[in-house]
Amino acid sequence: MVVVELQVNGERVSRQVDDNTLLVDFLRQGCGLTGTHVGCDTSQCGACTVSLNGVAVKSCSVLVAQVDGSIVKTVEGLAQGEQLHPVQAAFVRCHGLQCGFCTPGMIMAVEYFLRHRPVSLDDEAINTALEGNICRCTGYVNIIKAVRSAAYEMYPDLAWDVSEGGQ
Amino acid sequence: MIGQPLPRLEDHRLVTGNGRYSDDINVDGQVYAAFLRSPHAHAIICSINTRLASAAPGVLAVLIGQDYLDAGFQGLDHVPNPADAVDWTRPAFTDSLTGGVFNQLHLPLPVDKVRHVGEPVAMVIATSVMAARNACELIDVDYEPLESVVEADDAIKKDKPLLWEGAAHNLAFQVQIGDRSAVQEIFKDAAHVLRREFRNSRIVGCQMEPRAAIGIYDAAHDSYTMISGSQGAHRQKMCLVSALRTTPEKVRVICPDVGGGFGPRSMVNVEQLAVVWGARHVGCPVKWTGDRSEAFVSDYQGRDQIVRAAFAFDAQGRILAIDNEWIGNVGAHTVSYVPMSNGSRIMTTVYDVPVASVHISGVLTNTVPTGPYRGAGRPEAHHVMERMLDIAAREMGMDRVEIRRRNLVQRKQLPYRTPMGLTYDSGTFEANMDRALLLADWEGFEARRAESQAAGRLRGIGLANYIEGPVGAPREWVRVSVLPEGVIDVAAGTQSQGQGHATTFAQVVSAQLGVPATSVRLRTGDTAFVKFGGGSHSDRSMRLGGTLLVEASAMILEKARDIASRILGDEASELAFVEGQYSSAKSGRSVSLFDVAAYVAQHGLPQDPQIRALDAEAEFAGRMPAHPTGAAVCELEVDPDTGDVELLHYSSIDDVGQPINPLILEGQVHGGLAQGIGQAFSEGYYVDRLSGQVLSGSYMDYGVPRAGAVPPLSLEFTEDPTTGNPLRVKGGGESGITPATAAIFNALADALSEFGHDEIPMPATPAVVWGYIHHIDEASNEF
Numbered sequence: 001m002v003v004v005e006l007q008v009n010g011e012r013v014s015r016q017v018d019d020n021t022l023l024v025d026f027l028r029q030g031c032g033l034t035g036t037h038v039g040c041d042t043s044q045c046g047a048c049t050v051s052l053n054g055v056a057v058k059s060c061s062v063l064v065a066q067v068d069g070s071i072v073k074t075v076e077g078l079a080q081g082e083q084l085h086p087v088q089a090a091f092v093r094c095h096g097l098q099c100g101f102c103t104p105g106m107i108m109a110v111e112y113f114l115r116h117r118p119v120s121l122d123d124e125a126i127n128t129a130l131e132g133n134i135c136r137c138t139g140y141v142n143i144i145k146a147v148r149s150a151a152y153e154m155y156p157d158l159a160w161d162v163s164e165g166g167q
Numbered sequence: 168m169i170g171q172p173l174p175r176l177e178d179h180r181l182v183t184g185n186g187r188y189s190d191d192i193n194v195d196g197q198v199y200a201a202f203l204r205s206p207h208a209h210a211i212i213c214s215i216n217t218r219l220a221s222a223a224p225g226v227l228a229v230l231i232g233q234d235y236l237d238a239g240f241q242g243l244d245h246v247p248n249p250a251d252a253v254d255w256t257r258p259a260f261t262d263s264l265t266g267g268v269f270n271q272l273h274l275p276l277p278v279d280k281v282r283h284v285g286e287p288v289a290m291v292i293a294t295s296v297m298a299a300r301n302a303c304e305l306i307d308v309d310y311e312p313l314e315s316v317v318e319a320d321d322a323i324k325k326d327k328p329l330l331w332e333g334a335a336h337n338l339a340f341q342v343q344i345g346d347r348s349a350v351q352e353i354f355k356d357a358a359h360v361l362r363r364e365f366r367n368s369r370i371v372g373c374q375m376e377p378r379a380a381i382g383i384y385d386a387a388h389d390s391y392t393m394i395s396g397s398q399g400a401h402r403q404k405m406c407l408v409s410a411l412r413t414t415p416e417k418v419r420v421i422c423p424d425v426g427g428g429f430g431p432r433s434m435v436n437v438e439q440l441a442v443v444w445g446a447r448h449v450g451c452p453v454k455w456t457g458d459r460s461e462a463f464v465s466d467y468q469g470r471d472q473i474v475r476a477a478f479a480f481d482a483q484g485r486i487l488a489i490d491n492e493w494i495g496n497v498g499a500h501t502v503s504y505v506p507m508s509n510g511s512r513i514m515t516t517v518y519d520v521p522v523a524s525v526h527i528s529g530v531l532t533n534t535v536p537t538g539p540y541r542g543a544g545r546p547e548a549h550h551v552m553e554r555m556l557d558i559a560a561r562e563m564g565m566d567r568v569e570i571r572r573r574n575l576v577q578r579k580q581l582p583y584r585t586p587m588g589l590t591y592d593s594g595t596f597e598a599n600m601d602r603a604l605l606l607a608d609w610e611g612f613e614a615r616r617a618e619s620q621a622a623g624r625l626r627g628i629g630l631a632n633y634i635e636g637p638v639g640a641p642r643e644w645v646r647v648s649v650l651p652e653g654v655i656d657v658a659a660g661t662q663s664q665g666q667g668h669a670t671t672f673a674q675v676v677s678a679q680l681g682v683p684a685t686s687v688r689l690r691t692g693d694t695a696f697v698k699f700g701g702g703s704h705s706d707r708s709m710r711l712g713g714t715l716l717v718e719a720s721a722m723i724l725e726k727a728r729d730i731a732s733r734i735l736g737d738e739a740s741e742l743a744f745v746e747g748q749y750s751s752a753k754s755g756r757s758v759s760l761f762d763v764a765a766y767v768a769q770h771g772l773p774q775d776p777q778i779r780a781l782d783a784e785a786e787f788a789g790r791m792p793a794h795p796t797g798a799a800v801c802e803l804e805v806d807p808d809t810g811d812v813e814l815l816h817y818s819s820i821d822d823v824g825q826p827i828n829p830l831i832l833e834g835q836v837h838g839g840l841a842q843g844i845g846q847a848f849s850e851g852y853y854v855d856r857l858s859g860q861v862l863s864g865s866y867m868d869y870g871v872p873r874a875g876a877v878p879p880l881s882l883e884f885t886e887d888p889t890t891g892n893p894l895r896v897k898g899g900g901e902s903g904i905t906p907a908t909a910a911i912f913n914a915l916a917d918a919l920s921e922f923g924h925d926e927i928p929m930p931a932t933p934a935v936v937w938g939y940i941h942h943i944d945e946a947s948n949e950f
Contacts (some may be wrong), residue, residue, distance in 0.1 A: 098667070
């Protein structure tokens, strides 16, 4: 057993955990944050993606003891009160989700991709950003739309580029 | 509201992490189950030694199949033989040539032998997941391995190992539909006869949410509760009732959010039954959450149908008769015969085929049981039809479009009864095809092909027309209640696994009752308040549920008008009803539907003051056919050096009836298409033919489509109205997938025509395509 202390969605959380506890299990069972999902056991699906010290990681592939003292943000910590994060809002607006199971991981991956002004928003750039996340419902068509839509919301000059014949 | 691309009402919850899927739920005092699974495809269970496992730390029970039988329970009856597509009061398959349609009750844990890799053989219940899993490894099963058989056409050959005593030659059933001797007479004199075998590959559902279930037993009332995601709580409940040999009031099934359905989650899985039994055995709630590795060897799978097609043509390319042999791989247990039923019914698709015969065999093999997977037999049937037309056109020196034009059912023939007994009431089949060709710039293709050729690449284009025959569970129910606090409460027997019912049902009710969609609250998936209903599959939710919403809403308005007239002191017939408000021109006063509900809550209904609710129930039992139809064109390019295929463009036109929400509808088409693309190119569930070992056990070796799989699209919707239901709904859930592999493989065969005319194996991975180009027989290749 080991005691860990992390900052999760702005709150300090201290727990005694088994040495082999995964970050995703710590979040889901230890913190009750069930928005982060487990969709596979080979680190392929990305449903468990969270932000760890500002970087999107698959929380099924991280031991919580490994990241003692870290800052974690999950999908539950993304909105400001009732105000959705632009990525969340874009997923709703563009119908970027159906069953919703992959969605939290998708949103966390896209939030990371768009945290800084993206160099490119062409298909290849977006597909690469989504490479580690699997969705079975949408065919990704509307997820890709949502990524662009969120990007234009967050970086209005990108939208300007498009209308000017950029992209 | 109907027809508006309203963003979904359920999404706020889901994008903020507030979805509630099965594994998100915990029950006080719960313990955990884990399953030991068979490493053999076929083996006698000589003995199971559970002594060490039982003594392991945290272990409460180690249960095997005999314990289940000793408790007095029986296996699951999946009712694999579905209701007939036309006469729902009889099963689809009767008069089996084997003497009867085989239905073997499905034990949660087998007692005699294991029949597929991954079949659970023992369940450990422990105080933690880890303890349960670790204890599984301490169970010692003495197996006597048997020869196994995994391919359906192999399993029915002589001297093959038999899975079940009651199924000679591994045949679950064998039926002949249509007049085969008449068909064969026509074949004798036909100008052209074409025969070809199609092997539609096996598919893993890959719903993103791994299966999970919590079983709860209430000893005081001898009653059971199961919390578990599914595609229909009532079907699951009735299946549990019969297995547990109890009565319906003793079983409650709760279905929370579900992370994807696509068909396989309609039937009860053995782990669901096992945790309910386990809860009774150990006296506290038992939770099981499967992982993805288990899913790949235990989730019911789809497709795996072989069709040996035979078509007779006249000299002008008109189909004279079809004589198909359909061999479906049922897997190791009798879970579902739906794909064979749906597929054979729709076999002649949109073409005017005078006579057709199909000989269907449902075959048991040492593989994971199969069941309906999106389209469930219809994509397989369309693949055969559309490939056959392309091949026939080539062999007869005809244009691919022209041969279709000569065979299409003409609109003036409607209502048209197919030789398989379906009646098409609407659909502009030829116009749809022409539109798809236009969207795809079919005419300009040869110029584009030449450009590709100049760049050393092989370009192909393919067309497929389609029609569906949605059927599904015949019974449905809704209740609509107007609550004084400004909420319309809707309870329904259908369930969403991502289709957005909370939004589309709200749009329908909003349109009927003149209230905002946001005031409608949909509740589903709990047998405690859902009287009955068939769940969601086969495009049935809006077709049946929507119709009942219209009926229940009309009943409410009839009651409400009468009450409004009492409140307003005016004749009921004199009241205007606009946007949820009754108003009287005489008194100048108005009253809302919610005011009426408040009045009822206080005074009761005029006819019966004891009734204090303004609500209405509507139910349906029967068939409400509708036939979504359309056409699709796929254009692709092959890199001959690597066998890699790039989809360049995909066009489709879909007549799904009246779209309730175009945003959601398009999403359904995208998703179905992606699944078709996956089957065409990457989703290979490889099983070793000799040992029955699964070679595709994770997302690392099963190619579920990733971002970018879907090419640029030109999608359009059209409507030739059906009169079969008041909302003119046909269904959009399967339109994307039904023509997909057909259009894609037609394009691929077109691109590769210089290398041969054999059928390209499915999925057409780069290795397969490269092998085709270089004439390497995959079967002879030792990888």
